[in-house]
Amino acid sequence: MPTEGPTPLERFVRGxxxxxxxYRQLLGMCPTLAVTNGVAQALTMSGAVLFVLxxxxxxxxxxRGLLKPHLRIxxxxxxxxxxxxxxxxxxxxxxYSMSKELGPYIPLIIVNCIIICRCEVCASxxxxxxxxxxxxxxxxxxxxxxxxxxIVRELLGTGALLTGTALELRVLPTNWPNWVVMVLxxxxxxxxxxxxxxxxxxxxxxxxxxxxxx
Amino acid sequence: xxHLGSLILVAVGAALINNFVLHxxxxxxxxxxxxxxxxxxxxxxxxxxxxxxxxALLSWTFTYYVLRPxxxxxxxxxxxxxxxxILNYIVYIFVIASSVQLVEMYVRKFFxxxxxxxxxxxxxxxxxxxxxxxxxEIMKHVSGANPSEIWGLDKALVLAVFGGVGxxxxxxxxxxxRQELDLCDVPESLRGAGITLxxxxxxxxxxxxxxxxxxxxxxxxxxxxxxxxxxxxSATGQPKELTYNVRQK
Numbered sequence: 001m002p003t004e005g006p007t008p009l010e011r012f013v014r015g016x017x018x019x020x021x022x023y024r025q026l027l028g029m030c031p032t033l034a035v036t037n038g039v040a041q042a043l044t045m046s047g048a049v050l051f052v053l054x055x056x057x058x059x060x061x062x063x064r065g066l067l068k069p070h071l072r073i074x075x076x077x078x079x080x081x082x083x084x085x086x087x088x089x090x091x092x093x094x095x096y097s098m099s100k101e102l103g104p105y106i107p108l109i110i111v112n113c114i115i116i117c118r119c120e121v122c123a124s125x126x127x128x129x130x131x132x133x134x135x136x137x138x139x140x141x142x143x144x145x146x147x148x149x150x151i152v153r154e155l156l157g158t159g160a161l162l163t164g165t166a167l168e169l170r171v172l173p174t175n176w177p178n179w180v181v182m183v184l185x186x187x188x189x190x191x192x193x194x195x196x197x198x199x200x201x202x203x204x205x206x207x208x209x210x211x212x213x214x
Numbered sequence: 215x216x217h218l219g220s221l222i223l224v225a226v227g228a229a230l231i232n233n234f235v236l237h238x239x240x241x242x243x244x245x246x247x248x249x250x251x252x253x254x255x256x257x258x259x260x261x262x263x264x265x266x267x268x269x270a271l272l273s274w275t276f277t278y279y280v281l282r283p284x285x286x287x288x289x290x291x292x293x294x295x296x297x298x299x300i301l302n303y304i305v306y307i308f309v310i311a312s313s314v315q316l317v318e319m320y321v322r323k324f325f326x327x328x329x330x331x332x333x334x335x336x337x338x339x340x341x342x343x344x345x346x347x348x349x350x351e352i353m354k355h356v357s358g359a360n361p362s363e364i365w366g367l368d369k370a371l372v373l374a375v376f377g378g379v380g381x382x383x384x385x386x387x388x389x390x391x392r393q394e395l396d397l398c399d400v401p402e403s404l405r406g407a408g409i410t411l412x413x414x415x416x417x418x419x420x421x422x423x424x425x426x427x428x429x430x431x432x433x434x435x436x437x438x439x440x441x442x443x444x445x446x447x448s449a450t451g452q453p454k455e456l457t458y459n460v461r462q463k
Protein backbone atom coordinates (compact mmCIF):
# COMPACT_ATOMS: atom_id res chain seq x y z
CA MET A 1 0.00 0.00 0.00
CA PRO A 2 1.52 3.34 -0.94
CA THR A 3 2.06 5.62 2.02
CA GLU A 4 1.85 9.32 1.51
CA GLY A 5 2.74 11.91 4.09
CA PRO A 6 5.68 11.91 6.47
CA THR A 7 7.92 8.86 6.82
CA PRO A 8 8.20 6.91 10.10
CA LEU A 9 11.44 8.66 11.05
CA GLU A 10 9.96 12.12 10.43
CA ARG A 11 6.92 11.26 12.49
CA PHE A 12 9.14 10.00 15.31
CA VAL A 13 11.37 13.08 15.43
CA ARG A 14 8.52 15.53 15.06
CA GLY A 15 6.69 14.21 18.09
CA UNK A 16 9.58 14.86 20.45
CA UNK A 17 10.17 18.59 20.07
CA UNK A 18 8.83 20.33 16.92
CA UNK A 19 5.29 19.04 17.49
CA UNK A 20 5.57 18.38 21.22
CA UNK A 21 2.04 17.43 22.32
CA UNK A 22 2.01 19.59 25.45
CA TYR A 23 4.11 22.64 24.63
CA ARG A 24 3.41 23.04 20.92
CA GLN A 25 -0.04 21.49 20.44
CA LEU A 26 -1.54 22.18 23.91
CA LEU A 27 -3.03 18.68 24.09
CA GLY A 28 -3.48 16.45 27.12
CA MET A 29 -3.47 19.28 29.64
CA CYS A 30 -5.48 17.36 32.22
CA PRO A 31 -2.89 14.70 33.12
CA THR A 32 -0.08 17.18 32.55
CA LEU A 33 -1.37 19.35 35.34
CA ALA A 34 -2.73 16.64 37.60
CA VAL A 35 0.02 14.03 37.95
CA THR A 36 3.10 16.23 37.91
CA ASN A 37 3.35 16.78 41.66
CA GLY A 38 6.01 14.06 41.69
CA VAL A 39 8.50 12.62 39.21
CA ALA A 40 7.47 9.03 39.99
CA GLN A 41 3.81 9.73 39.20
CA ALA A 42 4.79 11.53 35.99
CA LEU A 43 6.89 8.56 34.85
CA THR A 44 4.12 6.04 35.57
CA MET A 45 1.65 8.20 33.68
CA SER A 46 4.00 8.50 30.70
CA GLY A 47 4.43 4.72 30.65
CA ALA A 48 0.68 4.17 30.64
CA VAL A 49 0.19 6.73 27.86
CA LEU A 50 2.98 5.12 25.81
CA PHE A 51 1.32 1.70 26.09
CA VAL A 52 -2.17 2.95 25.24
CA LEU A 53 -1.08 5.26 22.43
CA UNK A 54 1.13 2.61 20.81
CA UNK A 55 -1.52 -0.13 20.89
CA UNK A 56 -4.36 2.18 19.83
CA UNK A 57 -2.32 3.62 16.96
CA UNK A 58 -1.33 0.17 15.66
CA UNK A 59 -4.90 -1.17 15.83
CA UNK A 60 -6.39 1.96 14.24
CA UNK A 61 -3.81 1.82 11.50
CA UNK A 62 -4.59 -1.84 10.77
CA UNK A 63 -8.35 -1.26 10.52
CA ARG A 64 -8.12 2.12 8.76
CA GLY A 65 -9.61 0.70 5.53
CA LEU A 66 -12.81 -0.31 7.35
CA LEU A 67 -13.47 2.99 9.16
CA LYS A 68 -16.60 4.93 8.25
CA PRO A 69 -16.17 8.71 8.59
CA HIS A 70 -19.10 9.34 10.94
CA LEU A 71 -18.31 6.44 13.25
CA ARG A 72 -14.56 6.77 13.45
CA ILE A 73 -14.36 8.83 16.66
CA UNK A 74 -16.53 6.25 18.41
CA UNK A 75 -14.31 3.42 17.15
CA UNK A 76 -11.20 5.30 18.33
CA UNK A 77 -12.63 5.87 21.79
CA UNK A 78 -13.73 2.26 22.19
CA UNK A 79 -10.31 0.98 21.10
CA UNK A 80 -8.64 3.36 23.52
CA UNK A 81 -11.03 2.43 26.34
CA UNK A 82 -10.15 -1.24 25.90
CA UNK A 83 -6.42 -0.61 26.19
CA UNK A 84 -6.89 1.79 29.08
CA UNK A 85 -8.78 -0.92 30.94
CA UNK A 86 -5.84 -3.28 30.36
CA UNK A 87 -3.31 -0.67 31.52
CA UNK A 88 -5.43 0.15 34.57
CA UNK A 89 -5.67 -3.52 35.62
CA UNK A 90 -1.93 -4.07 35.10
CA UNK A 91 -1.05 -1.04 37.22
CA UNK A 92 -3.47 -2.09 39.95
CA UNK A 93 -1.94 -5.57 39.97
CA UNK A 94 1.75 -4.66 40.05
CA UNK A 95 2.10 -1.15 41.49
CA TYR A 96 -0.97 -0.85 43.65
CA SER A 97 0.08 2.19 45.69
CA MET A 98 0.94 4.15 42.55
CA SER A 99 -2.36 3.13 40.97
CA LYS A 100 -4.15 4.44 44.07
CA GLU A 101 -2.18 7.66 43.89
CA LEU A 102 -3.01 8.29 40.25
CA GLY A 103 -6.65 7.48 40.96
CA PRO A 104 -9.05 8.65 38.27
CA TYR A 105 -6.32 9.99 36.01
CA ILE A 106 -5.49 6.56 34.54
CA PRO A 107 -9.06 5.99 33.27
CA LEU A 108 -9.11 9.61 32.14
CA ILE A 109 -6.49 8.65 29.52
CA ILE A 110 -9.53 7.51 27.48
CA VAL A 111 -10.52 11.11 26.86
CA ASN A 112 -6.95 12.37 26.51
CA CYS A 113 -6.92 14.51 23.37
CA ILE A 114 -3.39 13.41 22.44
CA ILE A 115 -4.40 9.85 21.68
CA ILE A 116 -7.56 10.68 19.73
CA CYS A 117 -5.65 13.37 17.85
CA ARG A 118 -2.85 10.95 16.86
CA CYS A 119 -5.38 8.30 15.77
CA GLU A 120 -7.13 10.91 13.65
CA VAL A 121 -4.08 12.69 12.21
CA CYS A 122 -1.68 9.82 11.69
CA ALA A 123 -2.92 6.30 12.33
CA SER A 124 -6.14 6.51 10.30
CA UNK A 125 -4.16 7.59 7.25
CA UNK A 126 -0.83 5.73 7.36
CA UNK A 127 0.55 2.23 7.81
CA UNK A 128 1.28 0.49 11.13
CA UNK A 129 5.03 1.18 10.99
CA UNK A 130 4.55 4.92 10.67
CA UNK A 131 1.77 4.85 13.24
CA UNK A 132 3.98 2.99 15.71
CA UNK A 133 6.89 5.38 15.22
CA UNK A 134 4.53 8.31 15.61
CA UNK A 135 3.12 6.87 18.84
CA UNK A 136 6.59 6.40 20.34
CA UNK A 137 7.74 9.87 19.29
CA UNK A 138 4.66 11.58 20.66
CA UNK A 139 4.89 9.60 23.92
CA UNK A 140 8.51 10.61 24.38
CA UNK A 141 7.51 14.23 23.80
CA UNK A 142 4.71 13.87 26.33
CA UNK A 143 7.05 12.21 28.84
CA UNK A 144 9.60 15.02 28.45
CA UNK A 145 6.93 17.63 29.05
CA UNK A 146 5.64 15.80 32.15
CA UNK A 147 9.20 15.36 33.44
CA UNK A 148 10.12 19.04 32.99
CA UNK A 149 7.01 20.13 34.85
CA UNK A 150 7.28 17.54 37.62
CA ILE A 151 10.97 18.18 38.25
CA VAL A 152 10.32 21.89 38.79
CA ARG A 153 7.30 21.27 40.98
CA GLU A 154 8.71 18.48 43.14
CA LEU A 155 12.05 20.22 43.58
CA LEU A 156 10.55 23.49 44.73
CA GLY A 157 7.74 21.82 46.63
CA THR A 158 9.70 19.24 48.63
CA GLY A 159 13.39 19.92 47.96
CA ALA A 160 13.90 16.34 46.76
CA LEU A 161 13.15 14.20 43.73
CA LEU A 162 11.27 10.87 43.65
CA THR A 163 10.01 11.45 47.21
CA GLY A 164 8.51 8.39 48.83
CA THR A 165 10.27 5.86 46.62
CA ALA A 166 13.44 3.85 47.22
CA LEU A 167 15.42 6.17 44.95
CA GLU A 168 14.70 9.34 46.88
CA LEU A 169 17.24 11.99 45.91
CA ARG A 170 17.78 15.03 48.12
CA VAL A 171 18.79 17.95 45.91
CA LEU A 172 18.21 21.13 47.86
CA PRO A 173 19.57 21.58 51.41
CA THR A 174 17.36 20.25 54.20
CA ASN A 175 16.61 23.74 55.52
CA TRP A 176 14.93 24.57 52.21
CA PRO A 177 11.54 26.09 53.04
CA ASN A 178 9.19 23.84 51.06
CA TRP A 179 7.01 25.78 48.68
CA VAL A 180 3.94 23.72 49.47
CA VAL A 181 1.92 25.63 46.91
CA MET A 182 4.02 24.09 44.13
CA VAL A 183 2.70 20.57 44.78
CA LEU A 184 -0.84 21.90 45.19
CA UNK A 185 -3.09 22.73 42.19
CA UNK A 186 -2.14 26.44 41.83
CA UNK A 187 1.53 25.52 41.45
CA UNK A 188 0.65 23.29 38.50
CA UNK A 189 -1.16 26.06 36.65
CA UNK A 190 1.49 28.68 37.27
CA UNK A 191 4.48 26.43 36.46
CA UNK A 192 2.90 25.21 33.24
CA UNK A 193 2.02 28.77 32.24
CA UNK A 194 5.57 29.96 32.77
CA UNK A 195 7.14 26.94 31.05
CA UNK A 196 4.77 27.44 28.11
CA UNK A 197 5.89 31.05 27.85
CA UNK A 198 9.51 29.90 27.95
CA UNK A 199 8.87 27.34 25.19
CA UNK A 200 7.17 29.98 23.02
CA UNK A 201 10.01 32.41 23.60
CA UNK A 202 12.60 29.77 22.68
CA UNK A 203 10.68 28.82 19.54
CA UNK A 204 10.39 32.42 18.36
CA UNK A 205 14.09 33.02 19.11
CA UNK A 206 15.05 29.97 17.04
CA UNK A 207 12.83 31.09 14.18
CA UNK A 208 14.30 34.59 14.14
CA UNK A 209 17.85 33.19 14.25
CA UNK A 210 17.07 30.96 11.26
CA UNK A 211 15.55 33.78 9.25
CA UNK A 212 18.44 36.14 9.86
CA UNK A 213 20.40 36.67 6.61
CA UNK A 214 23.86 35.12 6.83
CA UNK B 215 -31.86 16.14 58.20
CA UNK B 216 -28.73 14.05 58.22
CA HIS B 217 -29.36 12.94 54.65
CA LEU B 218 -29.99 16.52 53.52
CA GLY B 219 -26.82 17.58 55.30
CA SER B 220 -24.75 15.00 53.45
CA LEU B 221 -26.29 16.11 50.15
CA ILE B 222 -25.33 19.72 50.88
CA LEU B 223 -21.82 18.57 51.75
CA VAL B 224 -21.51 16.75 48.42
CA ALA B 225 -22.83 19.82 46.58
CA VAL B 226 -20.48 22.30 48.25
CA GLY B 227 -17.59 19.89 47.84
CA ALA B 228 -18.17 19.43 44.12
CA ALA B 229 -18.86 23.07 43.26
CA LEU B 230 -16.43 24.99 45.45
CA ILE B 231 -13.95 23.06 47.55
CA ASN B 232 -12.92 20.45 45.02
CA ASN B 233 -13.84 22.47 41.96
CA PHE B 234 -13.57 20.23 38.90
CA VAL B 235 -11.37 22.62 36.95
CA LEU B 236 -9.32 24.31 39.63
CA HIS B 237 -8.73 21.35 41.92
CA UNK B 238 -8.96 18.21 39.78
CA UNK B 239 -7.82 19.81 36.49
CA UNK B 240 -10.55 18.15 34.47
CA UNK B 241 -12.10 20.05 31.59
CA UNK B 242 -9.03 22.20 30.99
CA UNK B 243 -9.40 22.11 27.18
CA UNK B 244 -12.69 24.08 27.02
CA UNK B 245 -11.55 26.13 30.02
CA UNK B 246 -8.69 27.49 27.90
CA UNK B 247 -10.32 27.23 24.49
CA UNK B 248 -13.82 28.65 25.00
CA UNK B 249 -13.15 31.23 27.74
CA UNK B 250 -12.55 34.15 25.39
CA UNK B 251 -16.05 35.63 25.65
CA UNK B 252 -18.54 35.65 28.50
CA UNK B 253 -21.64 34.51 26.60
CA UNK B 254 -19.90 31.58 24.88
CA UNK B 255 -18.32 30.55 28.16
CA UNK B 256 -21.68 30.57 29.91
CA UNK B 257 -23.27 28.55 27.10
CA UNK B 258 -20.46 26.03 27.27
CA UNK B 259 -20.87 25.74 31.03
CA UNK B 260 -24.59 25.09 30.66
CA UNK B 261 -24.03 22.49 27.93
CA UNK B 262 -21.46 20.68 30.09
CA UNK B 263 -23.76 20.79 33.14
CA UNK B 264 -26.58 19.34 31.08
CA UNK B 265 -24.49 16.55 29.55
CA UNK B 266 -22.88 15.76 32.90
CA UNK B 267 -26.31 15.31 34.54
CA UNK B 268 -27.57 12.97 31.82
CA UNK B 269 -24.33 11.00 31.81
CA ALA B 270 -24.40 10.72 35.61
CA LEU B 271 -28.00 9.51 35.60
CA LEU B 272 -27.26 6.84 32.98
CA SER B 273 -23.92 5.76 34.42
CA TRP B 274 -25.32 5.47 37.94
CA THR B 275 -28.17 3.32 36.61
CA PHE B 276 -25.83 1.05 34.66
CA THR B 277 -23.32 0.77 37.48
CA TYR B 278 -25.92 0.10 40.15
CA TYR B 279 -28.10 -2.38 38.32
CA VAL B 280 -25.72 -4.08 35.88
CA LEU B 281 -22.03 -3.54 36.43
CA ARG B 282 -21.19 -3.58 40.14
CA PRO B 283 -20.37 -6.85 41.89
CA UNK B 284 -23.64 -8.40 42.99
CA UNK B 285 -25.77 -6.10 40.83
CA UNK B 286 -29.45 -7.10 40.91
CA UNK B 287 -30.16 -7.19 37.17
CA UNK B 288 -27.08 -9.18 36.21
CA UNK B 289 -27.55 -11.76 38.93
CA UNK B 290 -31.24 -12.10 38.04
CA UNK B 291 -30.39 -12.82 34.40
CA UNK B 292 -27.35 -15.03 34.91
CA UNK B 293 -28.52 -16.65 38.14
CA UNK B 294 -25.26 -15.95 39.96
CA UNK B 295 -23.17 -12.99 41.17
CA UNK B 296 -20.89 -11.70 38.44
CA UNK B 297 -18.47 -8.79 38.65
CA UNK B 298 -18.71 -6.88 35.40
CA UNK B 299 -16.81 -3.84 36.65
CA ILE B 300 -14.07 -4.46 34.08
CA LEU B 301 -16.52 -3.14 31.48
CA ASN B 302 -17.03 0.12 33.39
CA TYR B 303 -14.91 2.41 31.23
CA ILE B 304 -16.26 1.15 27.94
CA VAL B 305 -19.86 1.52 29.09
CA TYR B 306 -19.24 5.04 30.40
CA ILE B 307 -17.65 6.27 27.21
CA PHE B 308 -20.56 4.83 25.24
CA VAL B 309 -23.07 6.56 27.49
CA ILE B 310 -21.24 9.88 27.22
CA ALA B 311 -20.87 9.72 23.44
CA SER B 312 -24.57 9.04 22.98
CA SER B 313 -25.71 11.79 25.36
CA VAL B 314 -23.46 14.29 23.57
CA GLN B 315 -25.10 13.34 20.28
CA LEU B 316 -28.47 14.01 21.87
CA VAL B 317 -27.47 17.44 23.17
CA GLU B 318 -25.92 18.34 19.84
CA MET B 319 -29.14 17.60 17.97
CA TYR B 320 -31.18 19.52 20.56
CA VAL B 321 -28.98 22.61 20.50
CA ARG B 322 -28.77 22.64 16.70
CA LYS B 323 -32.56 22.54 16.44
CA PHE B 324 -33.49 25.06 19.12
CA PHE B 325 -30.48 27.38 19.55
CA UNK B 326 -28.83 27.70 16.11
CA UNK B 327 -26.79 30.78 17.08
CA UNK B 328 -25.40 29.07 20.17
CA UNK B 329 -24.63 26.03 18.02
CA UNK B 330 -22.60 28.18 15.63
CA UNK B 331 -20.61 29.85 18.38
CA UNK B 332 -19.68 26.47 19.91
CA UNK B 333 -18.18 25.30 16.66
CA UNK B 334 -15.95 22.30 17.14
CA UNK B 335 -16.25 22.36 20.93
CA UNK B 336 -19.69 20.76 21.12
CA UNK B 337 -18.69 17.36 19.72
CA UNK B 338 -15.53 17.72 21.79
CA UNK B 339 -17.63 17.54 24.97
CA UNK B 340 -17.43 13.78 24.35
CA UNK B 341 -13.75 14.00 25.12
CA UNK B 342 -14.26 16.45 27.98
CA UNK B 343 -12.61 14.87 30.96
CA UNK B 344 -15.05 16.52 33.37
CA UNK B 345 -17.90 14.25 32.28
CA UNK B 346 -15.96 11.00 32.44
CA UNK B 347 -14.51 12.20 35.74
CA UNK B 348 -18.00 12.62 37.23
CA UNK B 349 -18.88 9.10 36.06
CA UNK B 350 -15.70 7.73 37.64
CA GLU B 351 -16.39 9.49 40.95
CA ILE B 352 -19.86 7.96 40.99
CA MET B 353 -18.36 4.58 40.12
CA LYS B 354 -15.98 4.87 43.05
CA HIS B 355 -18.93 5.30 45.41
CA VAL B 356 -21.17 2.62 43.90
CA SER B 357 -18.93 -0.18 42.67
CA GLY B 358 -16.58 -1.53 45.30
CA ALA B 359 -17.85 0.63 48.17
CA ASN B 360 -19.13 -0.91 51.40
CA PRO B 361 -22.77 -1.96 51.03
CA SER B 362 -23.80 0.55 53.70
CA GLU B 363 -21.99 3.42 51.99
CA ILE B 364 -23.25 2.95 48.44
CA TRP B 365 -24.44 6.26 47.00
CA GLY B 366 -28.05 6.58 45.94
CA LEU B 367 -29.13 8.24 42.73
CA ASP B 368 -29.79 11.53 44.55
CA LYS B 369 -26.18 11.91 45.69
CA ALA B 370 -24.87 10.98 42.26
CA LEU B 371 -27.07 13.59 40.60
CA VAL B 372 -26.16 16.26 43.15
CA LEU B 373 -22.46 15.58 42.55
CA ALA B 374 -22.90 15.83 38.78
CA VAL B 375 -25.08 18.95 38.72
CA PHE B 376 -22.95 20.86 41.20
CA GLY B 377 -19.77 19.69 39.50
CA GLY B 378 -21.20 21.24 36.35
CA VAL B 379 -22.13 24.40 38.26
CA GLY B 380 -18.58 24.60 39.57
CA UNK B 381 -17.25 24.22 36.04
CA UNK B 382 -19.57 26.99 34.80
CA UNK B 383 -18.50 29.22 37.68
CA UNK B 384 -14.81 28.73 36.91
CA UNK B 385 -15.14 29.22 33.16
CA UNK B 386 -17.34 32.32 33.54
CA UNK B 387 -14.93 33.95 36.01
CA UNK B 388 -12.09 33.11 33.63
CA UNK B 389 -13.91 34.62 30.65
CA UNK B 390 -14.54 37.82 32.59
CA UNK B 391 -10.87 38.09 33.50
CA ARG B 392 -9.77 37.36 29.95
CA GLN B 393 -11.99 40.09 28.52
CA GLU B 394 -10.21 42.55 30.78
CA LEU B 395 -6.85 41.00 29.90
CA ASP B 396 -7.36 41.96 26.26
CA LEU B 397 -6.61 45.53 27.27
CA CYS B 398 -3.39 44.62 29.07
CA ASP B 399 0.13 44.52 27.75
CA VAL B 400 1.04 40.86 28.14
CA PRO B 401 4.54 39.68 27.12
CA GLU B 402 4.30 38.25 23.65
CA SER B 403 5.36 34.70 24.45
CA LEU B 404 2.85 34.41 27.30
CA ARG B 405 -0.13 35.52 25.19
CA GLY B 406 -2.97 33.04 24.84
CA ALA B 407 -2.61 29.85 26.84
CA GLY B 408 0.36 30.96 28.98
CA ILE B 409 -1.28 33.90 30.70
CA THR B 410 -4.57 31.99 30.95
CA LEU B 411 -2.83 29.24 32.90
CA UNK B 412 -1.13 31.70 35.23
CA UNK B 413 -4.45 33.47 35.91
CA UNK B 414 -6.03 30.06 36.50
CA UNK B 415 -3.32 29.38 39.05
CA UNK B 416 -4.18 32.53 40.97
CA UNK B 417 -7.86 31.60 40.71
CA UNK B 418 -7.06 28.13 42.07
CA UNK B 419 -5.26 29.79 44.97
CA UNK B 420 -8.39 31.80 45.69
CA UNK B 421 -10.50 28.65 45.60
CA UNK B 422 -8.12 27.01 48.07
CA UNK B 423 -9.66 29.38 50.58
CA UNK B 424 -12.70 27.11 50.62
CA UNK B 425 -10.65 24.26 52.08
CA UNK B 426 -12.07 23.22 55.41
CA UNK B 427 -15.50 24.70 54.77
CA UNK B 428 -16.89 21.19 54.48
CA UNK B 429 -15.66 20.15 57.92
CA UNK B 430 -17.10 23.23 59.54
CA UNK B 431 -20.37 22.60 57.75
CA UNK B 432 -20.33 19.00 58.94
CA UNK B 433 -19.75 20.18 62.48
CA UNK B 434 -22.62 22.62 62.11
CA UNK B 435 -24.95 19.88 60.88
CA UNK B 436 -24.09 17.45 63.63
CA UNK B 437 -26.37 17.57 66.64
CA UNK B 438 -23.91 18.60 69.34
CA UNK B 439 -23.12 22.15 68.39
CA UNK B 440 -20.90 22.55 71.45
CA UNK B 441 -18.05 20.72 69.76
CA UNK B 442 -15.72 23.32 68.29
CA UNK B 443 -14.90 23.23 64.60
CA UNK B 444 -11.83 21.33 63.45
CA UNK B 445 -8.78 22.71 65.21
CA UNK B 446 -6.50 24.89 63.21
CA UNK B 447 -2.83 24.06 63.43
CA SER B 448 -1.15 26.80 65.40
CA ALA B 449 2.15 26.68 63.53
CA THR B 450 0.88 27.66 60.11
CA GLY B 451 -2.43 29.26 61.00
CA GLN B 452 -4.10 27.13 58.34
CA PRO B 453 -6.25 24.02 58.52
CA LYS B 454 -3.99 21.00 58.97
CA GLU B 455 -5.03 19.54 55.64
CA LEU B 456 -3.12 22.21 53.76
CA THR B 457 0.25 21.08 54.99
CA TYR B 458 0.23 17.99 52.82
CA ASN B 459 -1.19 17.13 49.44
CA VAL B 460 -4.83 18.11 49.56
CA ARG B 461 -5.85 15.71 46.82
CA GLN B 462 -6.90 12.78 48.99
CA LYS B 463 -7.98 9.69 47.21
